[in-house]
Amino acid sequence: MPVTAGRTLTEHDLGELYAAHRLQLVRLAVLLVDDRGQAEDVVQDAFAGLAAKGGRLREPDAALAYLRKAVVNRSRSVLRRRRTARGYVPPRGLEDARPDERALLAEEHREILAALDRLAPRQREVLVLRYWSGLSENEIAETLDISGGAVKSTASRALDQLEALLRKDEA
Amino acid sequence: MSTDMEDRLAAALQARAELVQSAELGHPALPEPAAPRWRRPAVVALVAAATVAAVLVPLAFLGHHTSERPLPNNVPLPPDHVPSSRFPAPVPKTTRALSGDVDGDGHPDQIRLVGRTLTVTLAADPGHELTYRSQDFAGLVGLADIGGPGRAVFVSTHDLVEGAELQAIALRQGALQLVLLHEPQGSRSIGVVPGYETSWITPEGVAMTGQLDPMQTGERHLAVKVSRVEGRAGRPVISPVGRWCWDVVMQDVPAPCPAGVDNAFDPGPHGSLPPLLPRTGVADAISPNETWREGSTALHLVESSVHATSSVNQAYNVVGTIDGHPVSAHAGTWQVGLMKRFVDLGHGVRGVATISLDNDNANSGWTWHLLPFVDDRLVSPSVSDTLYPGVSNVVAHGKGHAGETWIGPDGQVFTSVALGDQGYVELFQWQVTDASGRALEAVDLGEVCMDAYWGTYGTCTS
Numbered sequence: 001m002p003v004t005a006g007r008t009l010t011e012h013d014l015g016e017l018y019a020a021h022r023l024q025l026v027r028l029a030v031l032l033v034d035d036r037g038q039a040e041d042v043v044q045d046a047f048a049g050l051a052a053k054g055g056r057l058r059e060p061d062a063a064l065a066y067l068r069k070a071v072v073n074r075s076r077s078v079l080r081r082r083r084t085a086r087g088y089v090p091p092r093g094l095e096d097a098r099p100d101e102r103a104l105l106a107e108e109h110r111e112i113l114a115a116l117d118r119l120a121p122r123q124r125e126v127l128v129l130r131y132w133s134g135l136s137e138n139e140i141a142e143t144l145d146i147s148g149g150a151v152k153s154t155a156s157r158a159l160d161q162l163e164a165l166l167r168k169d170e171a
Numbered sequence: 172m173s174t175d176m177e178d179r180l181a182a183a184l185q186a187r188a189e190l191v192q193s194a195e196l197g198h199p200a201l202p203e204p205a206a207p208r209w210r211r212p213a214v215v216a217l218v219a220a221a222t223v224a225a226v227l228v229p230l231a232f233l234g235h236h237t238s239e240r241p242l243p244n245n246v247p248l249p250p251d252h253v254p255s256s257r258f259p260a261p262v263p264k265t266t267r268a269l270s271g272d273v274d275g276d277g278h279p280d281q282i283r284l285v286g287r288t289l290t291v292t293l294a295a296d297p298g299h300e301l302t303y304r305s306q307d308f309a310g311l312v313g314l315a316d317i318g319g320p321g322r323a324v325f326v327s328t329h330d331l332v333e334g335a336e337l338q339a340i341a342l343r344q345g346a347l348q349l350v351l352l353h354e355p356q357g358s359r360s361i362g363v364v365p366g367y368e369t370s371w372i373t374p375e376g377v378a379m380t381g382q383l384d385p386m387q388t389g390e391r392h393l394a395v396k397v398s399r400v401e402g403r404a405g406r407p408v409i410s411p412v413g414r415w416c417w418d419v420v421m422q423d424v425p426a427p428c429p430a431g432v433d434n435a436f437d438p439g440p441h442g443s444l445p446p447l448l449p450r451t452g453v454a455d456a457i458s459p460n461e462t463w464r465e466g467s468t469a470l471h472l473v474e475s476s477v478h479a480t481s482s483v484n485q486a487y488n489v490v491g492t493i494d495g496h497p498v499s500a501h502a503g504t505w506q507v508g509l510m511k512r513f514v515d516l517g518h519g520v521r522g523v524a525t526i527s528l529d530n531d532n533a534n535s536g537w538t539w540h541l542l543p544f545v546d547d548r549l550v551s552p553s554v555s556d557t558l559y560p561g562v563s564n565v566v567a568h569g570k571g572h573a574g575e576t577w578i579g580p581d582g583q584v585f586t587s588v589a590l591g592d593q594g595y596v597e598l599f600q601w602q603v604t605d606a607s608g609r610a611l612e613a614v615d616l617g618e619v620c621m622d623a624y625w626g627t628y629g630t631c632t633s
Contacts, residue, residue, distance in 0.1 A: 022193075022196070023191070023192075023193045023196065026191055027188035027191050030187065030188065030191050031184055031187060036191060039191075040196060105186055106186065108179065109182065109186045109187065112179055112180055112183035113183050113187055120506050120528075121454060122454075127184075131177060131180050131181040132184035132185065132188060146457075146458070146461060147460070147461060149460050149461075150460050150461050153460045154458055159180070162176065162180065
């Protein structure tokens with residue numbers, strides 16, 4: 001949505017952002033937390049946070065970047081809390097996706113996603129932002145608050161490890 | 172890295188993402204700002220004025236925000252779910268006869284449960300009985316608005332493995348029918364399940380349900396994620412209300428938390444506990460190729476001079492300067508990270524913390540390496556008291572009991588080991604045994620009730 005630079009976000013702007021980007025942000029969160037309900041909550045919280053500071057966003061044009069960053073950070077919190085509550089809530093990896101969702105995924109995709117689930121959170125974030133969101137290195141660096149070099153090296157190592165994990169599983 | 176791998180990954184991510192379609196999403200509206208509604212002035216004033224229970228709070232003030240803890244919403248009870256003896260075990264109060272407006276004509280109708288048969292005699296047609304039979308009916312709970320012309324009768328059943336389900340029976344097209352309650356993820360009933368869920372009907376005729384927060388459950392005080400049933404476009408919808416507190420001794424049902432209360436554990440003082448929250452955890456570590464700078468300290472991670480054939484076996488060192496002194500020490504193997512702050516290891520010793528997976532088993536959890544800085548160099552200490560035998564330099568989670576390690580706000584390093592119930596942990600603090608920094612030990616601080624999500628903790632009274 002075109003948010004004109006130099007003015008603050010209005011409720012209308014937020015509504016347009018919500019309509020235009022909610023689905024993609026929920027999908028991003030699903031790829032990070034593997035749970036649709038939690039992904040929706042993450043995105044809802046991100047928009048609520050933006051609504052709370054809409055008038056004070058220094059760069060209104062950066063609203064989408066802000067939301068993307070909020071989704072990544074909140075997804076990270078979900079994963080942290082999930083570790084804490086592991087004894088109560090079963091880990092919700094791909095195996096816990098809805099049965100109809102599981103059935104809809106090809107075996108090869110399931111294997112790759114299961115391996116992705118075993119990477120460190122930051123590696124997973126970098127891969128999702130790069131290979132699904134299609135962000136540039138700079139955009140990923142900005143989203144994750146790391147350097148461009150760290151994005152490159154993390155992605156490279158993450159792909160290596162993904163490949164190694166798949167080989168190991170095949171063996 | 173290969174192009175093939177990238178293509179396969181991109182295709183898998185795309186396939187997974189496309190399983191989420193717009194039409195299936197809940198939350199159709201832009202959310203309100205993320206301030207917990209029950210902490211807003213109007214509600215705080217309201218709560219201060221209300222002296223007892225939720226039922227006294229006008230429902231006009233109940234909101235639909237979603238900034239609550241992401242509880243395991245709509246997750247069925249685990250097959251091995253066993254209610255803890257710590258949890259209260261509420262049972263719905265039932266009766267065999269009620270009166271209320273079932274058909275919406277403004278006159279009270281007579282409702283009875285005879286055996287397993289629900290019988291309604293309408294005031295408008297006293298000579299005719301409407302019936303609905305179920306083998307599971309056990310008692311009448313009350314009447315509530317669910318979005319139809321009259322009120323629904325909520326009947327307690329015994330068809331859960333434990334606890335009770337409250338089924339809504341309403342008059343539809345001239346007959347009594349079971350009505351399911353809707354929410355974004357599907358339809359369901361509400362229930363009373365020890366340790367998991369409680370439900371009740373307010374005197375105003377609103378059906379309420381609440382999931383007990385598994386992280387804040389004391390013998391007497393609980394946190395509850397509360398929802399209400401309301402009619403929208405003629406159908407019953409379960410709508411979130413907020414996080415409430417429940418003193419099971421003083422209150423029959425959950426109520427908005429009193430002003431200033433954010434801890435639903437049984438009251439316990441902080442006592443001599445050091446500051447535990449907020450915490451710095453593994454997500455706050457930097458990766459190789461990044462540098463942590465603080466004053467005259469600059470540290471980063473480099474591959475050890477011994478190059479491994481696989482990245483999984485590649486060791487890393489933490490190198491750089493601390494207070495201008497050059498330092499180097501083993502930091503771990505695989506997935507190595509460096510915490511961006513000094514840690515307080517007791518006896519006046521500060522140190523550096525790194526994390527790693529340390530072996531090729533991705534499920535083994537993080538290993539923390541605590542490196543005291545003594546005599547201008549980093550020391551690799553022995554561990555005189557290990558929580559998890561077999562893991563070097565201690566402090567891992569994922570080994571044996573579920574555990575978690577973090578750095579507290581004052582730089583101390585803690586490991587919590589989960590006890591039987593969520594939120595109840597045995598807490599350990601990592602300290603050097605003396606100022607030489609050559610040995611680390613886990614000092615047992617005792618049982619602590621802690622909820623990192625809400626940032627609250629204290630000693631447990633139960």
